Amino acid sequence: MSEESGENSRTEPRAQSRVQSPLRRRGKAFVARYRRNTLAMAGLVVTGSVILIALLAPVLAPYDPAAVNVPARLQGPSLAHPMGTDHYGRDLLSRVLFGARIALQVAVATPLVAGAIGIPVGLLAGYSGGRVDDALMRLMDSIFAFPAILLGLTLVAVFGQSLTNIVLALGIVFIPQFARVTRGSAVSVVEEEHVRVARSLGASHVRIMLVHVLPFCLSAILVQATVTAALAIVLESSLSFLGVGVPSPKPSWGAILRVGKGYVDSGEWWFSVFPGLAIVVAVLGFNLLGDGLRDVLDPRTDPNR
Amino acid sequence: MVSRLQAFLVRRLLWALPVLALVSVVIFGLIRLVPGDPAIVMLGADADPARLAAVRAELGLNDPIYVQYIDYIGDAIRGDLGRSYVTNREVSAAIAARLPTTLFLTLAGFIVSLAIAIPAGLLSATNRGKTLDGVGLSFGLLGVSIPNFWLGIVLLIAFGVNLDWLPVAGYVSPLENPVEGIRYLILPGITLGTAMAAVVTRMLRSELLEELRHDYLDAVRMKGVSDLRVLGHATKNAFIPVVTVIGMQFGYLLGGSVVVEQVFSIPGMGRLLLDAIGSRDYITLQGVVLVYTTFFVAVNVVVDAAYFFLNPKLRGEQ
Amino acid sequence: MPETPLLHVENLRTSFGRENPLVAVDGISYGLREGETLGIVGESGAGKSVSVRSLVGLIDDGDVEGSVRWRGEELVGASSRKLRSVRGSGIGMVFQNAEAAFDPSRTVGAQIVEAVRASRDLSKRAARSEAISLLEEVGIGDPEGRFGDYPHEYSGGMAQRAIIAMALAGEPDLLIADEPTTGLDVSVQAGIVDLFRDLVAERDMSLLLISHDLGVVSQLSERILVMYAGRIIERGSRKQLLGSPRHPYTQAFLRSVPDVDVRKDLEPIRGAPPSLDDPPTGCRFHPRCPAAEAGICDGEAPPTVDFGDGHEATCYAYTDAHPGGDDYDRAAVESVEWEANGTAAADEPAEVDR
Numbered sequence: 001m002s003e004e005s006g007e008n009s010r011t012e013p014r015a016q017s018r019v020q021s022p023l024r025r026r027g028k029a030f031v032a033r034y035r036r037n038t039l040a041m042a043g044l045v046v047t048g049s050v051i052l053i054a055l056l057a058p059v060l061a062p063y064d065p066a067a068v069n070v071p072a073r074l075q076g077p078s079l080a081h082p083m084g085t086d087h088y089g090r091d092l093l094s095r096v097l098f099g100a101r102i103a104l105q106v107a108v109a110t111p112l113v114a115g116a117i118g119i120p121v122g123l124l125a126g127y128s129g130g131r132v133d134d135a136l137m138r139l140m141d142s143i144f145a146f147p148a149i150l151l152g153l154t155l156v157a158v159f160g161q162s163l164t165n166i167v168l169a170l171g172i173v174f175i176p177q178f179a180r181v182t183r184g185s186a187v188s189v190v191e192e193e194h195v196r197v198a199r200s201l202g203a204s205h206v207r208i209m210l211v212h213v214l215p216f217c218l219s220a221i222l223v224q225a226t227v228t229a230a231l232a233i234v235l236e237s238s239l240s241f242l243g244v245g246v247p248s249p250k251p252s253w254g255a256i257l258r259v260g261k262g263y264v265d266s267g268e269w270w271f272s273v274f275p276g277l278a279i280v281v282a283v284l285g286f287n288l289l290g291d292g293l294r295d296v297l298d299p300r301t302d303p304n305r
Numbered sequence: 306m307v308s309r310l311q312a313f314l315v316r317r318l319l320w321a322l323p324v325l326a327l328v329s330v331v332i333f334g335l336i337r338l339v340p341g342d343p344a345i346v347m348l349g350a351d352a353d354p355a356r357l358a359a360v361r362a363e364l365g366l367n368d369p370i371y372v373q374y375i376d377y378i379g380d381a382i383r384g385d386l387g388r389s390y391v392t393n394r395e396v397s398a399a400i401a402a403r404l405p406t407t408l409f410l411t412l413a414g415f416i417v418s419l420a421i422a423i424p425a426g427l428l429s430a431t432n433r434g435k436t437l438d439g440v441g442l443s444f445g446l447l448g449v450s451i452p453n454f455w456l457g458i459v460l461l462i463a464f465g466v467n468l469d470w471l472p473v474a475g476y477v478s479p480l481e482n483p484v485e486g487i488r489y490l491i492l493p494g495i496t497l498g499t500a501m502a503a504v505v506t507r508m509l510r511s512e513l514l515e516e517l518r519h520d521y522l523d524a525v526r527m528k529g530v531s532d533l534r535v536l537g538h539a540t541k542n543a544f545i546p547v548v549t550v551i552g553m554q555f556g557y558l559l560g561g562s563v564v565v566e567q568v569f570s571i572p573g574m575g576r577l578l579l580d581a582i583g584s585r586d587y588i589t590l591q592g593v594v595l596v597y598t599t600f601f602v603a604v605n606v607v608v609d610a611a612y613f614f615l616n617p618k619l620r621g622e623q
Numbered sequence: 624m625p626e627t628p629l630l631h632v633e634n635l636r637t638s639f640g641r642e643n644p645l646v647a648v649d650g651i652s653y654g655l656r657e658g659e660t661l662g663i664v665g666e667s668g669a670g671k672s673v674s675v676r677s678l679v680g681l682i683d684d685g686d687v688e689g690s691v692r693w694r695g696e697e698l699v700g701a702s703s704r705k706l707r708s709v710r711g712s713g714i715g716m717v718f719q720n721a722e723a724a725f726d727p728s729r730t731v732g733a734q735i736v737e738a739v740r741a742s743r744d745l746s747k748r749a750a751r752s753e754a755i756s757l758l759e760e761v762g763i764g765d766p767e768g769r770f771g772d773y774p775h776e777y778s779g780g781m782a783q784r785a786i787i788a789m790a791l792a793g794e795p796d797l798l799i800a801d802e803p804t805t806g807l808d809v810s811v812q813a814g815i816v817d818l819f820r821d822l823v824a825e826r827d828m829s830l831l832l833i834s835h836d837l838g839v840v841s842q843l844s845e846r847i848l849v850m851y852a853g854r855i856i857e858r859g860s861r862k863q864l865l866g867s868p869r870h871p872y873t874q875a876f877l878r879s880v881p882d883v884d885v886r887k888d889l890e891p892i893r894g895a896p897p898s899l900d901d902p903p904t905g906c907r908f909h910p911r912c913p914a915a916e917a918g919i920c921d922g923e924a925p926p927t928v929d930f931g932d933g934h935e936a937t938c939y940a941y942t943d944a945h946p947g948g949d950d951y952d953r954a955a956v957e958s959v960e961w962e963a964n965g966t967a968a969a970d971e972p973a974e975v976d977r
Contacts, residue, residue, distance in 0.1 A: 138320070138323065138324070139327070141320075141324060142323070142324040142327040142328055142331075146328065146556075146598060146601075147556040147557065147559045147560030147597065147601060148556075148557070148560055149560030149561070149563055149564065150559070150560050150563065150578075150594060150597050150598070153563070153578065153579075153582065154332065154590070154594055157582045157590060230449075230450070234452045237452055237454075238452060238453075238454060238564050241454050241564065241567070242563070242564060242567055242579060243579070243583070244579070244582060254452075254454075257454065257455065257458065260458075261458055261568065264458060264461055264462055264466060264473075265466060265473070267466070269462050272455070272458045272459070272462065273459065273462070276452070276455030276458065276459065279452050279455060280447075280450055280451050280452075280455070283449075283450040283451075283452070284446070284447070284450040287446060287449060287450050288446070291446070
């Protein structure tokens with residue numbers, strides 16, 4: 001790694017190298033380490049595929065996911081319908097492909113919502129310490145005290161069912177995780193030299209938090225984001241399975257499973273197995289990504305690998 | 306002189322109570338936040354105005370909100386969680402009827418998860434780097450990636466429908482009929498316990514690996530004891546932090562039970578909850594969520610006490 | 624006196640890692656007789672601890688080669704059953720401190736009882752009273768009370784005594800003490816040294832004492848081995864080593880260590896011990912050695928020179944190959960400034976009152 005940076009600083013003009021090379025050096029080192037880590041690469045591949053599928057669903061899907069075709073109802077996997085058809089005759093493969101869109105929206109939006117509130121709270125708590133820290137973390141604990149599904153259920157019950165509301169509800173569920181993770185990193189950084197120097201130079205608290213503390217929390221936050229994404233997908237599909245998730249015509253994987261379960265007794269196994277498999281793949285992707293990132297960003301956290 | 310344990314418990318309670326209070330306030334407030342008149346929401350817009358007025362009076366909607374809250378909490382402490390206007394049953398009675406079922410289910414999940422996690426964690430740690438470890442790690446990863454309701458459905462299809470070994474739906478109380486009761490709890494228990502097992506396995510493996518590096522184990526070996534005994538000592542110590550994880554996972558078990566009850570058609574609190582949501586029975590909803598959370602907080606306090614108890618440094622300090 | 628040594632180590636070699644193995648112990652050999660106290664001295668990282676751990680099979684992430692014979696029986700590669708039978712009742716080990724020796728979550732008493740019962744067939748009650756008497760024997764006041772305390776409740780010196788008690792539980796014939804006084808107060812150290820002396824005498828045990836503290840080693844040991852970078856570079860009796868050290872490293876080491884009885888200027892050894900994953904060629908000390916000769920000392924490993932009476936040093940300076948030859952020899956002896964005032968040249972380890 002240091003060889004690379006040596007080269008870099010020699011070819012770049014000196015004034016710029018003071019600003020660019022640490023970041024670029026870190027960036028290059030990161031990419032190199034990332035490539036070497038199987039977990040992280042696997043996560044990237046799987047998650048990437050899911051994202052691609054979600055984006056390209058209209059192109060990839062052989063049928064219109066909403067196209068009803070009653071004579072073809074409840075048919076098993078075949079060449080025409082690789083994942084079979086549902087009780088309305090709709091092609092399950094197409095529905096599953098479009099379901100990826102919903103899953104992805106949830107996976108991306110939920111960490112954003114949770115982070116938007118959780119990160120500032122965590123920063124504030126970690127930076128301030130003392131009573132503020134105590135009070136904020138107590139507050140976070142009370143949200144955390146709720147089992148995720150129950151909290152999600154209650155919030156959706158109150159807000160009403162729509163994709164936006166669900167993302168909102170799930171976002172609230174995960175606020176404490178982001179707060180904790182940010183606070184944890186913040187606390188260890190706050191004692192360091194550069195923070196004290198900045199404070200003695202009269203920098204405002206906000207500036208210190210954003211410029212000096214936050215960058216050091218980013219790797220932990222990133223890992224948390226992937227973990228949250230994975231959990232959000234599971235949670236959303238669970239809620240949809242229970243009937244309190246994304247409203248019915250939308251092909252959320254959980255919603256498909258909700259109906260599919262009813263046909264288990266009569267033997268239409270494809271109705272339940274394939275959508276579930278899709279969930280597993282998507283969640284696995286994000287989990288692998290998270291594990292891999294954790295390995296790459298801070299190998300010290302799991303010395304046993 | 307207050308013993309350390311007592312002091313600790315008091316501190317935990319001081320944490321737990323505000324959390325519970327806050328939770329109850331939030332639930333209470335949220336329900337009141339629902340747009341529209343709760344009475345209309347519950348009875349419908351075209352209900353008889355007299356009934357609407359009666360409901361409003363019953364709910365105390367005409368009182369200021371903090372009075373409503375205090376009334377509610379006061380009643381709740383005494384065990385009265387109100388009466389549902391939808392089902393006309395006392396909420397406490399409805400919950401009490403279903404609580405044991407959910408508890409048994411949660412217990413089943415708990416037992417299954419430890420029954421899997423402890424051997425898996427031990428085997429993984431002692432065979433680090435070898436195939437067995439890889440299996441354990443993959444299991445860990447898959448376990449957190451497979452949604453429990455799907456696992457339940459797949460198990461249903463495999464064992465219930467295709468092989469017909471185990472019942473597919475319903476519930477028999479183990480108190481009434483132990484054998485049948487357990488049969489009915491096997492698949493749900495496995496479904497519920499697997500994800501938690503995955504998390505605990507990972508944690509136990511990690512803690513055990515860390516513990517096995519400690520020097521004092523060499524001292525134990527130098528006494529001439531068997532390797533199994535050495536492992537036993539290490540495991541006991543490694544287990545302590547795992548206990549806290551188990552406590553955290555209990556929350557997952559509780560939440561998961563709602564879903565598993567739905568998959569296997571088990572008449573527990575989860576069904577009550579979902580029915581309440583479906584029929585907009587907010588009073589029942591309030592009560593059920595409150596009971597769930599109380600349980601979770603209580604378990605956390607117990608787990609913390611256990612951790613405190615097991616860790617002699619906390620316990621025996623002068 | 625040809626006796627079968629109690630412990631016979633021959634060409635012990637311990638390495639870590641397969642591809643570019645780090646050789647921590649590079650072929651050392653020595654013998655230990657019944658009732659004898661042998662000291663192994665050297666800087667941190669010289670391989671002393673690793674070598675004694677290799678004796679009893681405590682190295683599980685490395686490879687141990689060579690021969691270690693305990694009462695004639697081979698320990699290297701022995702079955703775990705055999706090792707277990709030797710540990711505790713044959714060989715006991717005194718670890719460096721409480722963290723290394725005790726499980727923090729159990730009482731000291733329980734752990735000593737475990738040691739007792741592992742080697743002797745005693746009932747719980749008998750083992751308990753045995754443990755208490757052991758605590759008493761090592762000089763811990765109120766042994767009954769202390770029995771139920773946890774390791775973190777013991778002070779440093781007391782913990783060390785308890786560790787010794789635990790090592791004695793199996794009534795071993797050989798006690799291996801790995802840095803037993805490191806980290807302790809000087810006054811506490813003296814107490815531990817006295818304790819070892821008493822125990823060795825009363826129990827008629829052999830003692831293998833490892834330390835980087837030459838003072839401690841010289842007070843207890845009849846013979847001393849000096850280790851450097853995984854090899855034994857000098858060996859001899861106390862008197863020989865302290866009075867007329869031959870190897871430049873030993874001389875430098877003696878010059879760098881304070882001695883209460885002798886006023887001298889301390890000279891730290893310049894340079895640092897080599898990292899063992901890429902050790903110097905030939906004599907491992909040559910980069911730091913004032914007598915090093917290029918072309919000789921950095922080529923093959925140096926030969927062992929016998930100075931008579933069991934005093935040996937592994938160094939080129941005393942061979943014809945080295946230009947210094949005899950001149951160096953004289954200069955070296957003279958440069959050790961301290962006098963024979965009883966400490967340096969005494970036949971018996973002295974009782975030092977501090």
